Amino acid sequence: MRWTQTYIPTLREVPSEAELISHRYLLRGGFIRKLAAGVYIYLPMMQRVIDKFANIVRDEMNKAGAIEITMPVLHPAEIWQMSGRYETVGKEQMRLQDRHLHNLVLGGTHEEIVTYLLKGEVKSYKQLPLNLYQIQVKFRDEIRPRFGLMRGREFIMKDAYTFDVDENAFMVAYQKMVDAYFAIFRRAGLDTRKVESDTGAMGGKAAHEFMLIVDTDGGEQTLIFCDHCDYAANIEKATYHEASPPQIDAEILPLKEVDTPHASTIEEVTSFLKIDAKRLIKTLIYLADKKPVAALIRGDRELNLIKLKNHLGANEIDMAPAAIVEEVTESPVGYAGPVGLKNIPIIADPEVTRIRNAVTGANKNEKHLLNVNIDRDFAPSAVVEIVNAVPGEGCPRCNGHLTSKRGIEVGNTFMLGTKYSVSMEAHFLDAEGKERPFIMGSYGIGITRTPQAAIERYHDDKGIIWPKNIAPYLVEIIPLNYEKEEHKQVAEQIYQELVSNGIDCLIDDRLERAGVKFNDADLIGIPVRLVIGDKSLKIGKLEMKYRGSNEMEQVALGNVVAAVKGLLERIN
RNA sequence: CGGGGUGUAGCGCAGCCCGGUUAGCGCACUUGCUUUGGGAGCAAGGAGUCGGAGGUUCAAAUCCUCUCACCCCGACCA
Numbered sequence: 195m196r197w198t199q200t201y202i203p204t205l206r207e208v209p210s211e212a213e214l215i216s217h218r219y220l221l222r223g224g225f226i227r228k229l230a231a232g233v234y235i236y237l238p239m240m241q242r243v244i245d246k247f248a249n250i251v252r253d254e255m256n257k258a259g260a261i262e263i264t265m266p267v268l269h270p271a272e273i274w275q276m277s278g279r280y281e282t283v284g285k286e287q288m289r290l291q292d293r294h295l296h297n298l299v300l301g302g303t304h305e306e307i308v309t310y311l312l313k314g315e316v317k318s319y320k321q322l323p324l325n326l327y328q329i330q331v332k333f334r335d336e337i338r339p340r341f342g343l344m345r346g347r348e349f350i351m352k353d354a355y356t357f358d359v360d361e362n363a364f365m366v367a368y369q370k371m372v373d374a375y376f377a378i379f380r381r382a383g384l385d386t387r388k389v390e391s392d393t394g395a396m397g398g399k400a401a402h403e404f405m406l407i408v409d410t411d412g413g414e415q416t417l418i419f420c421d422h423c424d425y426a427a428n429i430e431k432a433t434y435h436e437a438s439p440p441q442i443d444a445e446i447l448p449l450k451e452v453d454t455p456h457a458s459t460i461e462e463v464t465s466f467l468k469i470d471a472k473r474l475i476k477t478l479i480y481l482a483d484k485k486p487v488a489a490l491i492r493g494d495r496e497l498n499l500i501k502l503k504n505h506l507g508a509n510e511i512d513m514a515p516a517a518i519v520e521e522v523t524e525s526p527v528g529y530a531g532p533v534g535l536k537n538i539p540i541i542a543d544p545e546v547t548r549i550r551n552a553v554t555g556a557n558k559n560e561k562h563l564l565n566v567n568i569d570r571d572f573a574p575s576a577v578v579e580i581v582n583a584v585p586g587e588g589c590p591r592c593n594g595h596l597t598s599k600r601g602i603e604v605g606n607t608f609m610l611g612t613k614y615s616v617s618m619e620a621h622f623l624d625a626e627g628k629e630r631p632f633i634m635g636s637y638g639i640g641i642t643r644t645p646q647a648a649i650e651r652y653h654d655d656k657g658i659i660w661p662k663n664i665a666p667y668l669v670e671i672i673p674l675n676y677e678k679e680e681h682k683q684v685a686e687q688i689y690q691e692l693v694s695n696g697i698d699c700l701i702d703d704r705l706e707r708a709g710v711k712f713n714d715a716d717l718i719g720i721p722v723r724l725v726i727g728d729k730s731l732k733i734g735k736l737e738m739k740y741r742g743s744n745e746m747e748q749v750a751l752g753n754v755v756a757a758v759k760g761l762l763e764r765i766n
Numbered sequence: 767c768g769g770g771g772u773g774u775a776g777c778g779c780a781g782c783c784c785g786g787u788u789a790g791c792g793c794a795c796u797u798g799c800u801u802u803g804g805g806a807g808c809a810a811g812g813a814g815u816c817g818g819a820g821g822u823u824c825a826a827a828u829c830c831u832c833u834c835a836c837c838c839c840g841a842c843c844a
Contacts, residue, residue, distance in 0.1 A: 207778045496842050528844050709804040
């Protein structure tokens, strides 16, 4: 392709809206333009990246036995009512009405639609297993779209759905998808990690996420790894055992109320009373589906809202507003404690039950209680782990210790079980003629998000460094002065040679100065750069350079195709 | 949803407090000449409903009210 015949509107200045480096380069490099919050136009360069990645996905999915279909984006609301998700997915779902005032939704995922499809079609175990997938636009009305393609309201996703006769068959299908995912990301030049994750609104028994580890601000998820075994989990899901439990007092002491003027935060209380935060019980008041609950965690821990939400089986969970806290605790915010707390469920983290002679709020203004003890002074209604795992603590699986990294989710896999087949009554007849629900799985890959994640992972201060297999072009030819007949002729000849050898090639045939071309080339990040200029032309050569390194190599004009192929072999 | 902020030429911004010529600057764009291995120089030029609506005033980008859009932070604190 010729630069002058395609459309690559690079920008010199940084658009003010972009925060993440990858988002900036997408805008500056002329890959995307914003139409509305979380809604983007994919320009020619982005289109090529999307096509290349989608083709890798398609190829590996096909190899794994999945079959491509295309389902509608527009769904009747009734189908979502069948599974019950119309009520539970909430405001993330885009909803609209047609001229007949019929309720419709724009699909953010397609479990209901495939299940509905197969419900009427697949009636025998002989027709299974089945794995259907599609690559198409999805809509999710995100609370806060941001970071460009990373969290958009409209985006492209590959979603696959498996249907199996039983648990064993399902595990085979699931593992096939996991293997396919690793193959896909490896081909795209991305080293991903599989982590355990929360199932969220999708439901089902278990789930995994495929994470690209990054060390930039783009790492939207916190991940927990074991330094010894292969335990890996999203912080939402990660669990742990205490590596060095605090010492427990020998004696249970009598309850005592003390004044703690102006000390309402953990820090203020611990420094005022000169105690370790590990002795403190933090009492947090939440509203779970509008009903107040108290969560007790140790003073040095962080609450894990998802764990709490899952335990309660709530759809929505929010911090209680001050007025509710005051009503429930009969005291100003900052002095809540479990002793004497009436009429609301008290969920305690297991660590809390192991503190002897703890410190808590007294449910009175500027007062705390000392020597609080479980059973004698309060009784939790449930004891469940509701705090975040912390680096340094013990691995739940082995003797190792936990560490933490940041990552970007590029794919996910869900073990759905029979959630959808049962609720939507999608059954088949097994070999004994018995009616059974499908065992299902669903599998997503962010087609537009993954390339941005790749940029977040592979870039320098001049621009993108595309992995070769998702790069918009493999080679960029830069004739330094296209007006010079010799530069032009050599460039054109090399271009023809490469193209006829099936190598994706972009030639910068603009009448721009060298500096402009170099800077744009660095920005758009095409892996191999061929520079044609007087210096090396004098000796019958051109210059070849990989975008990811500073080393330049001179290549004889007659040997360019072989040299380019050789270089492409060696790079990511 | 809560808090903060921004809307002025394609992009990045100044002007707004303290109302007063034809609303500026840089980049980009057009034309000409020179230049030509890391974002060229000079000259001439084109381009703006000052986000929208209403109001105050002799006079509004500037003050007031409403509204829309977008960005950032938060929703980890009892």
